[in-house]
Amino acid sequence: PSSAASDVYKRQLKASKKKLQRKAEAEKEVTVAMIKADAGVVASDRVVLDAFHAEDIYFRPLRERPVLTKADIQERKEWAEKYRSRSAEQWLKNPDAIIDNKHFPLFRDRVGRAEAARRLVRGGYRARGDSPETWLVKQKSSQKFPVKGVQVTAAVVAGKIRMWRYIGGASWCATEAAAMYKDMEKTLNKANPPKEAQPRHLWTILEDNDPTGYKSRAGCNAKSACKMTTLDLPRRSPDLNVLDYTLWHEINTRMRQQEANMGVNRKESVEAFKTRLRRVALTLPRGVVEKAVKDMRRRTQMLHSAKGGLFREAK
Numbered sequence: 001p002s003s004a005a006s007d008v009y010k011r012q013l014k015a016s017k018k019k020l021q022r023k024a025e026a027e028k029e030v031t032v033a034m035i036k037a038d039a040g041v042v043a044s045d046r047v048v049l050d051a052f053h054a055e056d057i058y059f060r061p062l063r064e065r066p067v068l069t070k071a072d073i074q075e076r077k078e079w080a081e082k083y084r085s086r087s088a089e090q091w092l093k094n095p096d097a098i099i100d101n102k103h104f105p106l107f108r109d110r111v112g113r114a115e116a117a118r119r120l121v122r123g124g125y126r127a128r129g130d131s132p133e134t135w136l137v138k139q140k141s142s143q144k145f146p147v148k149g150v151q152v153t154a155a156v157v158a159g160k161i162r163m164w165r166y167i168g169g170a171s172w173c174a175t176e177a178a179a180m181y182k183d184m185e186k187t188l189n190k191a192n193p194p195k196e197a198q199p200r201h202l203w204t205i206l207e208d209n210d211p212t213g214y215k216s217r218a219g220c221n222a223k224s225a226c227k228m229t230t231l232d233l234p235r236r237s238p239d240l241n242v243l244d245y246t247l248w249h250e251i252n253t254r255m256r257q258q259e260a261n262m263g264v265n266r267k268e269s270v271e272a273f274k275t276r277l278r279r280v281a282l283t284l285p286r287g288v289v290e291k292a293v294k295d296m297r298r299r300t301q302m303l304h305s306a307k308g309g310l311f312r313e314a315k
Contacts, residue, residue, distance in 0.1 A: 010051050012039040066236035076234040077308030084304045088294035095206040095231050096188055098156040100243040105149040108268045112147055113259040120256055153180050156242060159290045163187040164278045177213030178222035185226040206231045239313055246292035254280045
C-alpha cells in the first residue's frame with residue numbers, strides 16, 4: 001500500500017484498538033485479530049504489530065490504579081472545577097496540613113533489605129524469550145513478603161513533614177485518629193506561632209474520606225475541639241495527596257540508599273528501624289516537599305482536562 005494508505009490503516013487500527021479496549025473495560029484481552037477484524041484491515045499480525053511498535057504501542061501490563069466508578073469520576077470532576085484556578089503558591093499556604101496513613105514493612109536484615117531494593121527496580125535489559133534468570137526476577141506483587149510492619153500517620157506542615165506518628169495498638173481506629181489530631185494541633189501551633197494579640201485561626205486539613213479514623217465520630221469531635229476544618233479529597237484519589245504521589249516514594253528511596261551501604265550481617269532492631277525511618281521522613285529537604293506540594297496545581301488542572309478521570313501523572 002502507499003504511504004498515505006498506510007497512514008489511513010494505522011488510524012483505523014488505533015481507533016479500533018481504543019474502541020475495543022474501552023468496551024472490554026479490562027475484563028478481557030483484546031487481540032490483534034479482533035482489532036484487524038473491527039478495522040477491516042487485511043494484513044498479517046506481524047504487519048499490524050510493526051505498525052503499533054512504530055508508534056511505541058506495545059502489549060504492556062495493565063497499570064495498577066484505582067478503578068473509578070461514575071460517581072467517583074463526577075466527584076473528582078467537581079473537585080477539579082472548584083480548585084483548578086489555585087496557584088502553586090496558594091497550595092503551599094493552604095491547607096495548613098496534608099495527612100495520610102502508610103504501612104511500612106520492617107525490612108531489618110539482609111534478606112528483607114534485598115526484597116525492599118527489588119521493589120524499586122523497574123526492569124532490566126533482556127532479549128525476548130530469555131530464560132527468567134534470578135537476577136532479573138522479583139516477587140509478584142500478589143505475594144506477600146513474610147515480614148511485619150508499622151503503620152504511620154504523617155503530616156506535611158509548612159513545607160516539611162513535621163508530624164510522624166506511629167500508630168499504636170492493634171490497628172488504625174477512631175481512638176487513634178482522635179489522639180492523632182491532638183498531636184497535630186501541637187505540631188501546627190509550633191510551626192505557626194500566633195502573632196501578638198492575634199487569636200489562633202481555624203486550621204484547614206487536607207485528608208481523604210477514611211471512615212475508620214478521619215471521618216469517625218471520635219475523629220470529627222477531635223477536629224472540632226482542635227478548631228480544624230477539612231479540605232476533603234475525592235474518593236479513590238491518591239493522585240491528589242502529596243504523600244501518596246511523591247513523598248512516600250521519596251522516603252522509601254532514601255531508606256534503600258542507606259541500606260545499600262549496610263553490612264551483610266547487620267540486623268536492625270524494630271526501634272532502630274523506626275527511628276531511622278522517622279529521621280529520613282522528617283529530614284526530607286524542604287525543596288523536595290514544596291515542589292511536590294506545588295505540583296497540586298498541575299495535577300488539578302490535568303484532572304479537570306480529564307473530566308474527573310485518571311490522568312498521566314508523570315511529567
